[in-house]
Amino acid sequence: MIFDLRSDLYAHIQQLPLAWFDNRATGDIMTRLLEDVTAVERVLIDGIEQGVIAVLQIAIVTTMLFFYLPWLTWLALIPVPLLAVGALAYTFSAPGRYRAQRKASSAMNALLHDNLAGIRQIKTYVREREEHARFNGASDDLRQATMTVMRVWAAYNPAMSFLGACGAVAVVGFGGARGAGMGK
Amino acid sequence: MRRYPWMATGMLACAVLGTLMVVVFPKVTQLVIDDVRRGRGDRLLPLVLAAAASFFARDLLMPCALSSIMPLNNG
Numbered sequence: 001m002i003f004d005l006r007s008d009l010y011a012h013i014q015q016l017p018l019a020w021f022d023n024r025a026t027g028d029i030m031t032r033l034l035e036d037v038t039a040v041e042r043v044l045i046d047g048i049e050q051g052v053i054a055v056l057q058i059a060i061v062t063t064m065l066f067f068y069l070p071w072l073t074w075l076a077l078i079p080v081p082l083l084a085v086g087a088l089a090y091t092f093s094a095p096g097r098y099r100a101q102r103k104a105s106s107a108m109n110a111l112l113h114d115n116l117a118g119i120r121q122i123k124t125y126v127r128e129r130e131e132h133a134r135f136n137g138a139s140d141d142l143r144q145a146t147m148t149v150m151r152v153w154a155a156y157n158p159a160m161s162f163l164g165a166c167g168a169v170a171v172v173g174f175g176g177a178r179g180a181g182m183g184k
Numbered sequence: 185m186r187r188y189p190w191m192a193t194g195m196l197a198c199a200v201l202g203t204l205m206v207v208v209f210p211k212v213t214q215l216v217i218d219d220v221r222r223g224r225g226d227r228l229l230p231l232v233l234a235a236a237a238s239f240f241a242r243d244l245l246m247p248c249a250l251s252s253i254m255p256l257n258n259g
Contacts, residue, residue, distance in 0.1 A: 154247035155247070157247070158243035158244065158246055158247050159243070161239075161242075161243050162239055162240060162243040165209075165236075165239035165243070166236070166239070168209065168235075168239075169232055169235050169236045169239065172209075172212060172213055172216055172231075172232060172235060173228065173232040175216075176216040176217075176220045176221065176228050176231075176232070177220075177225070177228055179216075179217075179220065179221040180220045180221050180223070180224075180225040180228065181225075182225050182228070
């Protein structure tokens with residue numbers, strides 16, 4: 001599937017008019033062909049698999065829990081609205097951050113490709129230092145964009161994990177209390 | 185790793201400690217079933233707090249493991 005996708009994309013790029021290539025760096029197009037197709041592959045393989053497993057788990061486990069002990073199930077589900085709000089907030093704010101990262105990655109790849117293709121000219125005109133500075137600038141843009149993505153993820157992921165764990169703690173706490181005959 | 189030994193050590197320590205926290209909740213569950221349900225109701229609150237604390241520590245340590253390698257990118 002990925003082979004076909006990449007092949008179709010390449011065939012499509014070959015059909016584009018030359019004017020289209022005038023406005024785009026070669027590295028930018030390479031990024032689209034190499035990294036973006038790989039990203040689609042991850043969504044198709046990991047995303048679908050994990051999504052299906054998650055939906056099945058939620059459906060089966062929730063049904064069983066309600067079947068056995070509805071009141072405890074409601075307790076376990078207390079964090080769900082907060083999880084939903086967090087997930088929605090992350091999902092709606094993520095495209096901007098990831099777009100900036102992809103743009104920076106694309107820019108760095110484009111610069112790298114152009115410089116490697118023109119390494120003879122760089123050496124001939126003794127532009128190594130300047131080109132190194134340009135590369136560091138592009139690399140720093142990518143670093144900052146990646147750091148933004150990582151910082152938000154490092155806050156979001158554990159927060160969601162802790163909220164989910166609170167449901168398990170509530171189940172053990174209230175279930176234990178009921179089992180011990182407390183609060184009857 | 186050679187250039188940033190303390191960051192690497194911190195990352196590993198946080199990752200190991202965070203991973204170790206996963207043993208707390210099963211143990212708490214066992215104690216609730218074995219002890220609390222058999223009349224030791226006074227132990228329930230400390231156990232629940234321990235479980236919550238272990239989850240909190242796990243979710244705090246894991247991003248710390250991540251953030252400790254972030255400065256590697258700062259050059």
